[in-house]
Amino acid sequence: GDSVTQTEGLVTLTEGLPVMLNCTYQTIYSNAFLFWYVHYLNESPWLLLRSSTDNKRTEHQGFHATLHKSSSSFHLQKSSAQLSDSALYYCALSGSGYNKLTFGKGTVLLVSP
């Protein structure tokens, strides 16, 4: 079945440093979609980024990610972390089941001054 592997646990960064959260996936479905959802404390998760076509970069709110089908990856990046980026980040895959979404285990990003 589908699976998602992402940087696990806690990532701590100092404000201003670059952000890189890894996400790789497995699916037999050639037309899979990848997502990054962000979950702030006491809020509902919401969509941060959605993949586009192969090797095309998508951007939103300063974050960007590029779907690379050759390496089955969709890493989340940002050039300069902000305190407000502290949250739980999920990589998710819509692969072999049209209405099924498979989440990775989540990465807590903690940005400190």
Add this chain to the structure above:
Amino acid sequence: AQTIHQWPVAEIKAVGSPLSLGCTIKGKSSPNLYWYWQATGGTLQQLFYSITVGQVESVVQLNLSASRPKDDQFILSTEKLLLSHSGFYLCAWSLGGGADEQYFGPGTRLTVL
């Protein structure tokens, strides 16, 4: 604007007791609906999805059932709770499957003792 409401906000229940969690979406006709579960420290796991009234598909077997009695309502239930049912339950909706964004509700915290 669409709103998603879940009830109750939190529940403390005894092992072996029944459970019913609800989700209502307002402002959107015929949405796809989803139930997710997150164990403490675990990932978001899709449990059920429904694309139309009266039709529910199971994704993961956790001794839970779901029903969609109305277009805007999704119910998660069981007749006998297990300790392992504890966690955070999220309802979500989308326009369709595949690449469509999912919009999450505020969630219900369930503690089984």
